[in-house]
Amino acid sequence: MRGMCCFDLHSHSTASDGTLSPAELLVKARGAGVDVLALTDHDTLDGIAEARVAARQQGVGLIAGVEISVTWKAMTLHVLGLNVDPHNPALLAGLQTLRDTRDERAREIGRKLENRGIPGALEGADRLSQGKILSRTHFAHFLVESGRATSVREVFRHYLVKGKPGYVRGEWAPLEQALGWIRDAGGLPVIAHPARYRLTRTKLRTLLGEFSDCGGVGLEVVSGSHSRDETLHMAAVAREHKLFASCGSDYHGPEKPWVELGGLRRFPDGCIPIWQAEGWPAASAA
Numbered sequence: 001m002r003g004m005c006c007f008d009l010h011s012h013s014t015a016s017d018g019t020l021s022p023a024e025l026l027v028k029a030r031g032a033g034v035d036v037l038a039l040t041d042h043d044t045l046d047g048i049a050e051a052r053v054a055a056r057q058q059g060v061g062l063i064a065g066v067e068i069s070v071t072w073k074a075m076t077l078h079v080l081g082l083n084v085d086p087h088n089p090a091l092l093a094g095l096q097t098l099r100d101t102r103d104e105r106a107r108e109i110g111r112k113l114e115n116r117g118i119p120g121a122l123e124g125a126d127r128l129s130q131g132k133i134l135s136r137t138h139f140a141h142f143l144v145e146s147g148r149a150t151s152v153r154e155v156f157r158h159y160l161v162k163g164k165p166g167y168v169r170g171e172w173a174p175l176e177q178a179l180g181w182i183r184d185a186g187g188l189p190v191i192a193h194p195a196r197y198r199l200t201r202t203k204l205r206t207l208l209g210e211f212s213d214c215g216g217v218g219l220e221v222v223s224g225s226h227s228r229d230e231t232l233h234m235a236a237v238a239r240e241h242k243l244f245a246s247c248g249s250d251y252h253g254p255e256k257p258w259v260e261l262g263g264l265r266r267f268p269d270g271c272i273p274i275w276q277a278e279g280w281p282a283a284s285a286a
Helices: 024-031 048-058 089-115 121-129 138-144 152-160 175-184 201-211 228-240
Strands: 034-039 061-072 074-080 188-191 218-223 244-248
Touching: 024 034, 024 048, 024 175, 034 048, 034 074, 034 138, 061 089, 061 175, 074 175, 074 244, 089 121, 089 138, 089 175, 121 138, 121 201, 138 152, 175 188, 175 201, 188 201, 188 244
Parallel strands: 034 061, 188 218, 218 244
Antiparallel strands: 061 074, 074 188
């Protein structure tokens, strides 16, 4: 996306499962040439205040965002809320229910791993989360730290996905409810990294129909986890369903060097960027 204003609308900090603080993330964004960054931590807005201060210091435009966990047809999806009011009571209350669900899931993961001969996983993950939102990634880092695996990817493959010892299914917010929270907070709902869900064309069409009916407006066409072919496919899907196109690295920290802030493909032809949508802050749409 060189030669134009550089947007990265999907990133994480230590407020959820990223490894850089919000302030460190903004320094990294500035160094990477990002002009507008959305901080979209999982089910929390706790990093936004620190990020706003750092954004002003670094001269980077900040979009207040969140990545909400959603259950749709018995599967987990992630929906970004971009340009939300971080003080909106309905959104804050909804996110608290999801964090409570995460805590319950974490206790169950810890119990299952202990039953498989891995003691102290819950306490280790909690230590690594620094008392903030507790995610499977924190369990993964603990298992790497304790010598059970050599990488976070290996942990997920062998311990935390369906059919493995530490897998616990999450029950998250219904799609309509999650989009209601985002809309109530003045935000723009965007489906994150859609190619990762491996939906059939029929299921994807059904999802996007429901998403649009509930007030959804965007699809993350360009993602740090999308291949070139997946990007082209999602661009065609966005055009077909008249959705705005978003772009985000899904950056979590330097431990994943294959995902960098701002290192994103251009939108394929015919995409309408999310920053042209009604409700996007004018100062960030240059």
